Amino acid sequence: MAASLVVFLVALPLCVGVAVASGVPAELGLVTGIVGGLVVGLLPGSSLQVSGPAAGLTVLVYEAVRAYGLPALGVLVCGAGVVQLGLGALRLGRWFRAVSVAVVRGMLAGIGLVLVAGQVYALGDVASPGAGGIGKLAGLVSLPGAVDPVAFAVGGAVVVVLLVWPRWRWGARFVPGPLVAVGGAALVTAMFDPGVRRVEVRGLWEAVRVPSVDELGLLAEVGVVGTVLAFALIASAESLFSAAAVDQLHDGPRTDFDRELVAQGAGNVVCGALGALPMTAVIVRSAANVRAGARTKASRVLHGVWLLVFAALLPGVLGAIPVAALAGLLVHAGLKLVPVRELGVLWRGRERGEVVVPAVTALAILAWNLFEGVLVGLALAVAKSAWDISHVHVETEDRGEAGVVVRVVGNATFLRLPKLLDALEGVPRERGVRLELGGLRHVDHACAVALEAWGAGWVVDEEKEMETEEGVSGV
Secondary structure, eight states, rough: HHHHHHHHHHHHHHHHHHHHTTTOHHHHHHHHHHHHHHTTTGGSSSSOOOOOGGGGGGHHHHHHHHHHHGGHHHHHHHHHHHHHHHHHHHHOOGGGGGGHHHHHHHHHHHHHHHHHHHHHHTTTTTTSSOOHHHHHHHHHGGTTTTTOHHHHHHHHHHHHHHGGGHHHHHHHHSSSSHHHHHHHHHHHHHHOOOOOOOOOOOOHHHHHHOHHHHHHGGGHHHHHHHHHHHHHHHHHHHHHHHHHHHHOOOOOOOOOOOHHHHHHHHHHHHHHHTTTTOOOOOHHHHHHHTTTOOOOOOOHHHHHHHHHHHHOOOGGGGGGBBBHHHHHHHHHHHHHHOOOHHHHHHTTTTOOOOHHHHHHHHHHHSSSSSHHHHHHHHHHHHHHHHHHOOOOOEEEEEOOOOOOEEEEEEEGGGGGGGHHHEEEEEOOOOEEEEEETEEEEEEEEHHHHHHHHHHHOOOOTTTTTOOOOOOOOOO
């Protein structure tokens, strides 16, 4: 019971904040949180992980709503849920663990940067420019003159409270920082009425909208299909990486990744049927659940009950929350998505190459969009891995009158072909050469052809023997 109340208090402001930042009614964030508790919470997969709307999908949802309209959101989310159900049924959940951690870090960093760039405008009650991440950054130049100083002070105070509150361990243990920050901002603005913009309240049932048959026809459009796949893949990756992190926080049963993927898919199908936001597992709420002493799935189910009770009985309370306060909450969340500490450790160590992939992925997301940025990151990660494992070394042994023995060791791929040819062309041509390829673990077609061409001009002994696991023989 106590753990469920803690999770509820953490989830409430985050559900509302993510919805407002996504450009949809605040109540839809609560609907997703409720479904995350009552539907996903009851299904097998992870026993302590908590699901709901997440900051990681805010940018993608905002762009989708702007491109296709709010009525299309339910279709997109429902389609993403169906994809997740298929991936789980095919037992592909575990394969998400094979996604490069560097790409995930870059994805989260890019989302965080775009989220911060957009929410800085809301901090000052200024309309955000419709352009992408680069446009939002460019617009910051003219922002100071348009900012409402009172709203900016409210949002800035929320950020400060979120940074300072966790340092008071006793207080943070019983009252979550987001509730203190947003609740305090709502209380102060209600008392003094400084005229800042507040959350618009429509009512829970008015906000829910079941997609029509005509809207389902959007799934025939290529752009919509791409958005659905982006929703599904990014939500799945975030959920399963969160599950892996939560498993490290407790000693209970481990997550079944395929079942968890099915649970997330079922939750998104229900969210889509209600026209709500997409859901993922959220590490902040999950960690709060574990730290509060949860041992079973009861706490995550009950947190959905409390959200439902609040949305049904006290929806008017949302109207007291300043938009700037929610913006401060999301600016803080966006900054936490940027893995500055982890990248700093890599940069100071001997693994600076590992910083390139997340940095390029984040910049690509900032320059274009989330889906294209992730594709760039995946391509770069694959190229980097291919380069790292493609090590080839040429050893030369001079045996006097017996000639020269040349040994090629490692993995010979086209990425290292120039290095390989430079080394072979440096072998003296005055005497016979024996080429030994037994040390090659892999040789691709390009290198095989190059080796045959290089050896074609040499006169060798009849006893010359070449070995290779890839079947390259007879030079």
